[in-house]
Amino acid sequence: MITIRIKNADPLFDIREAIAATIGKDSLPAPKEDLFKYYKKLFVQNHSVVRAVNFRIKDTESDKATARQLLRATTGHPQPYMQSSRPDWCGKERDEFEKVFFLHDHTAESFLNEARQRLCFRAWKPAREKVLDIVSTMWHSDDPYFKALAFCAVPNCVHQFGCPEGKFNCGWWDRQDFPADIMSRREKYLKECIK
Numbered sequence: 001m002i003t004i005r006i007k008n009a010d011p012l013f014d015i016r017e018a019i020a021a022t023i024g025k026d027s028l029p030a031p032k033e034d035l036f037k038y039y040k041k042l043f044v045q046n047h048s049v050v051r052a053v054n055f056r057i058k059d060t061e062s063d064k065a066t067a068r069q070l071l072r073a074t075t076g077h078p079q080p081y082m083q084s085s086r087p088d089w090c091g092k093e094r095d096e097f098e099k100v101f102f103l104h105d106h107t108a109e110s111f112l113n114e115a116r117q118r119l120c121f122r123a124w125k126p127a128r129e130k131v132l133d134i135v136s137t138m139w140h141s142d143d144p145y146f147k148a149l150a151f152c153a154v155p156n157c158v159h160q161f162g163c164p165e166g167k168f169n170c171g172w173w174d175r176q177d178f179p180a181d182i183m184s185r186r187e188k189y190l191k192e193c194i195k
Contacts (some may be wrong), residue, residue, distance in 0.1 A: 002057045002137045004146060007105070011053040011145055015042070018049040039148030043073055043108050044182055050106045050108040051076075053145065057134055059102045064095070065165040067102040068174050071128035075115050076110025115153035119193075122165065150194065151186055 012030065012179060020028045031038045059067070063086060071080045083100040087093055106114070117123065118131040131153075139150035157163040157173035161180060178185045191192050 001060050002134055004118075004134075004137055005056055005058075006143070006145060007054045008052075009055055011074065012051045015049055018052040022049065022103070023048075035144035036148050036151075039145050040151055040183070043112065043152040046109065046112070052107075054105055054107055055146075056103060056105050059130070059134075061099055062102040062130065063097045063126070064100050065097060066124075066126045067100060069129065070102070070104060070114065070118065071123055075113035075117075076107060076182050078104040078107075078110040078114065081105075085186065086192040094117075108152075111149060112152055116156040116159050119153065120165075121155070121156035121170045122168065139190070139194050142147055149189055154186055156188045158185050161185065 013033070016028045016030065020026060054068065062070075064082075067080075067082050071082065081103040083102070084090065085094045085098070085100070115131055115135065118127050119135075121128070135150045135153045138146040138153070141147060155172075156165075161178070161182075163169040163173045178188055
């Protein structure tokens with residue numbers, strides 16, 4: 001089972017305080033717009049202030065091989081914690097497909113970078129499906145922060161409006177008809193790929 005939680009006591013305050021610091025102010029009032037829209041805009045802009053909030057993903061049903069693929073997505077410095085499988089500690093030989101506890105702490109920046117890598121159709125299918133499960137959990141949460149993060153979690157080709165992989169292109173993007181508008185692209189992907 002996948003669970004998600006924000007580790008900051010007041011994420012909106014922490015973001016607003018970070019934004020205020022970048023413009024030489026002590027604080028800023030809360031935004032007047034809907035928080036889902038506010039966070040979406042913030043995540044698409046991807047300024048340094050998106051690192052002001054930390055959240056945790058807990059997965060109690062991951063296998064070791066899939067968890068290792070997520071461990072390798074290190075842009076933005078996510079912090080992983082995984083159940084040990086040392087034979088001298090566990091008393092049994094390693095099994096790559098054994099279910100383990102896996103936690104990873106992220107910022108919006110590190111998670112969106114992981115999504116760009118692991119939602120690619122060239123990524124290993126179990127890793128791609130695991131990230132889709134995480135994004136689905138975020139989308140179905142009641143928290144506007146996680147809903148906006150799910151909205152913005154797309155493969156690199158959707159993010160960049162074209163595949164950056166050159167001759168290693170999987171061809172998925174070429175078969176799509178995505179709008180050029182950055183928000184419309186994300187909405188189309190979300191509707192098609194997240195249940």
